[in-house]
Amino acid sequence: MTARGPALRLLPALDDDNRFFWTSGADGRLRFLRCPACRAYVHPPAPRCPECLAAGLAPEPVSGRGRVVAHTVNVHGWIPGSEPYLIALVEIDEQPSVRLTTNLVDVEAEDVATGMAVEVVFDEHDGVFLPLFRPAERTAP
Amino acid sequence: MSPPAEEPLERRAAITGIGQSAVGRRLGRSGLDLTVEACLAAVADAGLTRDDIDGLATYPGMGVGTPGFAGPTGPEVHDALRLRLNWHDGGGEGPGQMRALIAACLAVGAGLARHVLVYRTVTEATAQGGGGRQGIGGDGGGDGGGGVPRFSGFLQWMLPFGAVSAVNWIALVAQRRMHEFGLTRDQLAQIALNARRNAAENPAAVFRDPLTLDAYLGSRMISTPLCLFDCDAPADGSTAFVVSHRDYAPDAPRTACHVQAVGTALRGRPSWDQFDDLTTMAARDAAAAMWERTDLRPADVDVAQLYDGFSVLALVWLEALRFCGRGESGPFVADGTAIARTGSLPLNTAGGQLSGGRLHGFGLIHEACVQLRGDGGARQVVRRGGPPEVAAVSNGGGPIAGALLLTRGRG
Numbered sequence: 118m119t120a121r122g123p124a125l126r127l128l129p130a131l132d133d134d135n136r137f138f139w140t141s142g143a144d145g146r147l148r149f150l151r152c153p154a155c156r157a158y159v160h161p162p163a164p165r166c167p168e169c170l171a172a173g174l175a176p177e178p179v180s181g182r183g184r185v186v187a188h189t190v191n192v193h194g195w196i197p198g199s200e201p202y203l204i205a206l207v208e209i210d211e212q213p214s215v216r217l218t219t220n221l222v223d224v225e226a227e228d229v230a231t232g233m234a235v236e237v238v239f240d241e242h243d244g245v246f247l248p249l250f251r252p253a254e255r256t257a258p
Numbered sequence: 259m260s261p262p263a264e265e266p267l268e269r270r271a272a273i274t275g276i277g278q279s280a281v282g283r284r285l286g287r288s289g290l291d292l293t294v295e296a297c298l299a300a301v302a303d304a305g306l307t308r309d310d311i312d313g314l315a316t317y318p319g320m321g322v323g324t325p326g327f328a329g330p331t332g333p334e335v336h337d338a339l340r341l342r343l344n345w346h347d348g349g350g351e352g353p354g355q356m357r358a359l360i361a362a363c364l365a366v367g368a369g370l371a372r373h374v375l376v377y378r379t380v381t382e383a384t385a386q387g388g389g390g391r392q393g394i395g396g397d398g399g400g401d402g403g404g405g406v407p408r409f410s411g412f413l414q415w416m417l418p419f420g421a422v423s424a425v426n427w428i429a430l431v432a433q434r435r436m437h438e439f440g441l442t443r444d445q446l447a448q449i450a451l452n453a454r455r456n457a458a459e460n461p462a463a464v465f466r467d468p469l470t471l472d473a474y475l476g477s478r479m480i481s482t483p484l485c486l487f488d489c490d491a492p493a494d495g496s497t498a499f500v501v502s503h504r505d506y507a508p509d510a511p512r513t514a515c516h517v518q519a520v521g522t523a524l525r526g527r528p529s530w531d532q533f534d535d536l537t538t539m540a541a542r543d544a545a546a547a548m549w550e551r552t553d554l555r556p557a558d559v560d561v562a563q564l565y566d567g568f569s570v571l572a573l574v575w576l577e578a579l580r581f582c583g584r585g586e587s588g589p590f591v592a593d594g595t596a597i598a599r600t601g602s603l604p605l606n607t608a609g610g611q612l613s614g615g616r617l618h619g620f621g622l623i624h625e626a627c628v629q630l631r632g633d634g635g636a637r638q639v640v641r642r643g644g645p646p647e648v649a650a651v652s653n654g655g656g657p658i659a660g661a662l663l664l665t666r667g668r669g
Contacts, residue, residue, distance in 0.1 A: 122419060122420050123419075123420030123422075125406070126418055127406070127407075127408075127409060127417040127418055127422070128406070128408050128409070128418055129408060129409055129410070129414035129418060130408035130409060130410045130414070131408075132410070135414065160532070161412075161415065161532075186430075186434065186536060187430040187431070187433045187434040187437070187536060188430070188433060189426060189429035189430055189432075189433055189481045189482050189483075189484075190479070190481065190482040191420055191421075191426055191429075191480075191481045192478070192479040192480060192481065192482065193423075193425070193479075193480045193481065195392070195393035195420070195422045195423060196393065196420060196422065199420065202420055204419055204420060204421045204426050204429075204430070204481070205430075206430050206531055206536070214532070214534070215532075216531050216532055217415070217531070218415055218416055218419055218421050218427075218530075218531045219419055220419050220420065226482075231433070231434070231437040245418070247418050247419070249419075
């Protein structure tokens with residue numbers, strides 16, 4: 118049985134730049150900053166669009182769907198009490214250059230394939246909504 | 259791309275002295291003690307006294323990383339040796355651990371200093387004691403105040419998901435290479451087995467007992483597909499160099515190792531998880547930049563000391579430096595012959611960091627000099643009846659990368 122993540126969640130320190138991201142899951146939606154000029158999604162948060170340097174970036178919801186770029190099962194007990202858990206790099210469907218390091222959940226390690234479709238699910242810890250990913254229940258696009 | 263018409267500034271520099279302290283798993287000595295030992299050895303090896311030293315550089319310097327990682331600061335070493343400096347530098351950002359050496363080369367080339375002492379010291383084995391290796395952020399309860407610390411900067415994107423060690427971040431690279439290129443664990447093992455074979459001939463190496471493929475494959479997983487023997491060994495030790503202007507080289511008592519070119523580029527995003535090509539990351543850029551600064555070609559390299567903090571990184575560097583094609587490093591190392599001391603490209607001849615100990619990049623530079631000087635003893639590589647003439651060195655993994663090309667007898 119692959120665990121959902123480490124036994125203890127080390128959490129981000131929320132500030133004015135990242136709060137929208139880490140609390141976005143309160144309504145079940147994943148959000149990234151988006152450029153009003155070139156429409157690029159920007160991650161991690163930045164004061165201007167790193168592509169076209171436009172100002173005025175604002176959070177926008179995305180579908181929450183993505184694909185697994187790479188994955189690993191952490192076995193070593195860095196955090197006491199942890200069972201093996203899946204760490205993955207997931208690229209988002211809207212813009213594959215935007216990636217999240219995350220945990221894959223509701224899936225056994227041997228069933229994970231590179232490129233598999235996944236969808237976001239949030240685990241809340243002390244007001245922080247961690248975006249995790251599970252195998253997608255694909256509907257026709 | 260053709261090399262720049264003007265001679266690269268780093269070519270005015272040569273490593274004229276090398277020194278290494280005792281190296282071991284838990285020496286129980288202070289970082290400053292080890293550093294002074296290595297520095298004095300390097301200065302004497304260069305045929306100099308401390309009065310000749312007018313520059314000092316270190317990686318990473320003050321206040322960086324987990325316990326035992328940083329070593330003493332520049333000012334501590336400066337004062338411990340009562341140096342009188344015209345130039346001094348330390349920092350943890352830049353083209354890999356060798357950033358300190360590269361900075362020294364440029365300082366010498368620019369005339370800011372004539373003889374620069376460069377050092378890197380680790381006491382990670384002693385700092386970790388019997389408790390084993392820790393992740394970044396410790397076990398999460400380390401603030402002593404009952405609360406759990408929270409994290410900012412790039413760590414906030416990693417630690418909440420239990421990606422608390424570089425092994426997790428590099429395991430993703432290894433798995434992606436298995437997916438894209440068909441890399442196998444048997445191929446990965448060759449980096450570790452080769453390192454152990456070479457370490458057997460290095461009295462200073464921390465692991466010298468024979469390692470078999472079966473033992474490798476049977477060892478415990480750390481973060482799939484990387485097992486215990488894919489990870490370097492925390493060590494205590496200090497490595498030091500004297501970087502001089504090349505016009506001192508004829509007067510130096512030992513063979514000078516001339517700096518032919520350095521590679522410092524980082525053209526992709528400086529990020530563990532956002533870099534465009536997960537299979538190469540920054541090694542691609544640093545290696546390409548190095549070859550843009552020299553007429554020498556990969557086929558001219560006689561010996562390679564490539565960063566192996568994790569085994570897969572040596573494979574990444576083999577491709578980045580164009581010793582084999584993209585995605586072909588697995589087959590290149592598969593039977594172990596090409597990278598053996600008698601092979602076409604002897605690799606990590608002192609045991610690398612996997613078996614030699616995690617001297618964090620500087621051990622690899624040291625061994626490149628040992629080989630160019632012909633001081634390798636039982637592990638000496640022989641080329642055309644003598645010591646190697648050209649050595650390639652790389653430092654770093656993920657978004658951190660620096661490359662260095664050293665030559666014997668030609669500046």
